[in-house]
Amino acid sequence: EDEKIMIEGALKLSEKNVRDVMTPINHVFTVCEEEIIDYDFMGRVSDAGYSRIPVTKRGGRNSDITGLLFLRDLVMLDPDDNTIVSTVTNFYKHQLMTVDQDMKLDDMLEEFKKNHHHLSLVTMPIQTGTETDSKAERETCGIITLEDIIEEIICDEIVDE
Numbered sequence: 001e002d003e004k005i006m007i008e009g010a011l012k013l014s015e016k017n018v019r020d021v022m023t024p025i026n027h028v029f030t031v032c033e034e035e036i037i038d039y040d041f042m043g044r045v046s047d048a049g050y051s052r053i054p055v056t057k058r059g060g061r062n063s064d065i066t067g068l069l070f071l072r073d074l075v076m077l078d079p080d081d082n083t084i085v086s087t088v089t090n091f092y093k094h095q096l097m098t099v100d101q102d103m104k105l106d107d108m109l110e111e112f113k114k115n116h117h118h119l120s121l122v123t124m125p126i127q128t129g130t131e132t133d134s135k136a137e138r139e140t141c142g143i144i145t146l147e148d149i150i151e152e153i154i155c156d157e158i159v160d161e
């Protein structure tokens with residue numbers, strides 16, 4: 001029975017888009033690249049509990065993401081050293097993956113497998129008035145993780161019926 005549910009969930013991946021399951025950018029826990037990694041910072045990051053944290057540009061909004069900080073990057077740091085976030089991100093240089101909000105979930109799963117990543121930024125074209133600009137600029141509207149897709153495979157049928 002579990003297998004049936006999972007197979008049905010997997011088959012439905014082609015019917016859903018990244019935007020249907022992503023975490024909207026205003027709900028994403030981020031840190032700023034210029035922040036000092038002190039006790040307060042460690043406390044906030046630990047309370048948030050996420051293993052991957054998008055890093056925003058100095059003075060930027062949540063959607064201005066320049067890097068990625070992993071919780072595990074912090075374990076060897078001494079909060080008394082006042083290390084800056086950008087020092088850590090420049091050291092590890094975790095690649096940022098970006099996908100369009102309209103990508104189908106089965107393709108998204110393939111992207112994660114191909115890139116060996118667990119988190120991707122999700123982007124959408126910026127609405128500029130009435131014109132549909134083919135080279136329109138894009139902005140980040142959310143994040144998606146492997147977990148979001150696995151949840152679809154495992155839970156979908158249970159929630160639906």
Ligand code: ADP
Nearest residue numbers: 023027028029049050051052053054145147148
């Ligand atoms: P973690 O490993 O940190 O628990 P998962 O990859 O298991 O994160 O994702 C669990 C859920 O949390 C997913 O819905 C994902 O979109 C969301 N998520 C992951 N990282 C963050 C973050 N930094 N801020 C907000 N939500 C996040």
